[in-house]
Amino acid sequence: MSQAKKKEKKIKCVVWDLDHTLWNGVLLEDRNVQLREGLLEIIKELDNRGILQSIASKNEHNTTMAKLEEFGIAEYFLYPHINWNSKSSSIKNIVTSLNIGMDTIAFVDDQPFEREEVSFELPDVFCWDAADVHAMLDLPEMTPTFITEDSKKRRHMYMSDIERQKVEEEFTGPQEEFLASLEMVLKISKVGSDDLQRAEELTVRTNQLNTTGYTYSYEELDALRQSDQHKLMIVELQDKYGEYGKIGLVLIECGEQDWKIKLLLMSCRVMSRGVGSILMNHILQLAHQHNVRLLAEFVKTDRNRMMYVSYKFAGFKEVEENGDHVLFEADLSRVQPFPDYVKVHVLD
Template identity: 60%
Template sequence: MKPKLGRIKCVVWDLDNTVWDGILLEDGDVKLRDEVAEEIRRLDELGVLHSVASRNDRDAAMAKLREFGLADYFLYPQINWNAKSGSIEQIAKSINIGLDAIAFVDDQPFEREEVSHVLPAVLTVDALGDLPTILRQDEFRPKFVTDESRIRREMYQAAAQRDQIEQEYSGTSEEFLATLDMKFTISRAQEADLQRAEELTVRTNQLNSTGRTYSYEELDALRTSPDHLLLVASLTDRYGSYGKIGLALVERGKPAWHLRMMLMSCRVMSRGVGTVLLNHIMGLAKADGAKLRAEFVETGRNRMMYVTYAFAGFTEVERDGSHLVFESDLATIQPPPAYLVVETD
């Protein structure tokens, strides 16, 4: 089977005899593997994330990574004495990605086999192999490198900062969200948005109404079609930008508009903005004197989108296997939350 282009979203690295030559707690003076550092920086530029799963002393290992200038590249590093499979599961949970989007690099066959046995979806890589060649294979090569790809790590780091502040916040969740000064922007897709739009259809699973992917060329044709409306949504707050985090495709008509696709990045699941784009589309359809129908395809991972439609007042009107159609008469449209400013073009 041909490898799926760009399926790896995060590379998890062992440290001893992987990122550096030698065993830190035995040798002390370990030597950075320059080809590894180069690959970490190169993949980071492409938007591929990095983390660590290492059996080591955390303080000593992090100090060495800082000395080598690499500490900031690793999100949610798991440096402990636990099984590597457990560390990888924690990383996937923290980043909110599937295990099939992770590659694990380790020099020890036992560690790779343990991970393969417990987490068969994870791609394991021999750290002593030809890493520059292996890490340039299709699984590690995204189709597009967008502006957001280059700052993806920084966006996750900002998210971690928000999460930490939220954990320390003593008020309610809604009170915390009100402190973020969030602005949600909805606009018609422009040509400059299309690479990120295609990337969203490929990368988004849990908050994707149909699971369908669209190519750049398909999205460009729909963007310019008089019968369709292609919308993109962005989110910012006091800590920075979340980037373009939402996409919707509507086919306009009478007596009903048809919402062919709607998706939201998992990065904003906890920000209470999941229905803002849907409610905006509902308002547009109502203003046009139409009902709104919405397609939904059960993928096994997008149950949250089913719930989103149900809470928005949609009812199921058609079902053919895993393909459903919801409909709303638009009698009730929820306003955006009070802690959010919504801007539209």
Template identity: 55%
Template sequence: MGVKQSVKMAKCVVWDLDDTLWKGTLSSGDEVVVDPRILETVKTLDERGILQSIASKNNHDDAMRKLEEFGLAEYFLHPQINWNSKSSSLTELQAKLNIGLDTFIFIDDQEFERDEVAFVHPDVETIDAADRFLLTDLPRLSPVHVTEDARRRRLMYREGEQRDRSELAFQGPHDEFLRSLDMVLDISPAGGDDLLRLEELTHRTSQLNSTGIHYSYDELEKLIDDPGHDLWVCELTDRYGSYGKVGMALVEKSGDQWTIALLLMSCRTVSKGVGTVLLQFLVKRAAERGARLFARFRRTDRNRQMLLTYQLANFHVVSRDGVDHLFENDLEIVRDYPDHVRVNVDA
């Protein structure tokens, strides 16, 4: 059950400005203009949940004023407008957005700039600006379904920026800042309305993903009604807003033997100290019901952090076959939830 995705979906499009996003060279004094088709492309990608940013060699303040004039500034996260190399701008964006370089698409009219990025970041797909009007037709930028969380993705990143600024300004220990966020994690059985988002999570989440296996909408729909499986979903909110549905767990149940077939959490939860809460919930639930708790783990090139999560949660290897591991938790240690997040369970 679960299938690999043949086309890895892109998560962020990074635009050059001169003769790419707009026509003309700003620093040369040109009266730059934006083609209405570009405006439509930017808005369409945003509605699909595709993040967008800028990597441009320009004067920052002048370029930002133009983006504001065109009504486009709000669509671009962490714009890199400076005189540095385009590859260094991509490095900076990867760190700020915390997504894989292989999920970026970079578009520029200059072959040199595309080659420079491709040389430093071979995982980044580069596109000639001559093809910019075809972006919305690319399979990597055309999700089959667009969830409500996807439509809000840019807004959620903006809320994240507010949190980050508040944290930098906060005077005191990190734990106190986390408590000041008033975080609430709601854990509940998945319903029909959750399935599109859960399908999306299995495709988009790679670092905190226990197997890297993708599940389709139809597969998840069957699991909801299967008494031999529990499918859990969790949503995180705080005083700045909602992070959306950030985690899921699929548990196979055979008598008193439970096996976590898939556990994943959005990378956006890592710095908020809630990445392990869903796993703690499963440990608590198994201990309360006298079940033995196992977990499958498949090593990928991205999910070492999930391996550490299992190990720190007292899971021990009971069998191994290549990259596939089977863990068991003896349930002798059942930890409380962290005190900086309130956990609501609707079971």
């Protein structure tokens, strides 16, 4: 089985210019601009595929938002930046707000100067000429292997996140009190046949909170979930604001004496919810119950240091190091009960 496959870069967010790109004409010169033919269908199809969308436009904010509302498409764009700043600075802010990688952004603009400015400042961004926008849906970067239920709901889940963030910013008590106020329910279960598409999607899409970066195909995951030598678990989270969806995946290779965590990943949207610690503690509990030594593989990248810190914080110690590859061993005396601020359901 090829576990260390190179990730195929997929676009997670399309950032649109507006004048002569999303619509014909210049809004400040003509308030009666019209959407370009076929653009509404492209916007809706990107949304259906789970590809987020935003705006980087040099325009007057209120007038522009009113026009987007008039077209009935304002809700499709998360964290729109409509101002007179450079397009690259707007894209930086969008990436920070969405907490995704710069190399997962596509920028669509009709002006060569704007695309060149972005390419120079942000070389990882995929720039696309608005004249060729109708071919965009056929690009492999825009074509997920599967369109899952989580994909279809991705924008709505991010919109719930925006609501949570507003509440969190206004909350003045301790962090644990805020987390308790969310009424979170975490479910950890074996991967079933209905989970396989989302499980594959998670291995491909998740970069930051990913311990190894290994990707697995649908077929490989199906074999692993049925293997007596492996445990394959998926994690779901919800709270009073709605669903986060299936946001975590764990693969453990189970020997008689030793268990080894081959993959542990989580969506960046749950970074501040304590899910990583809960999940690691569940694995520690399982290993303790089975009286086995617990090891964990880790492959260093330029983006997953948070997971390295998470292992260290959970009491894992480095026992081997070979370049970017690290082997950790857990201290099973560090097993803790689950925190009170979340209800955890473990389903066998």
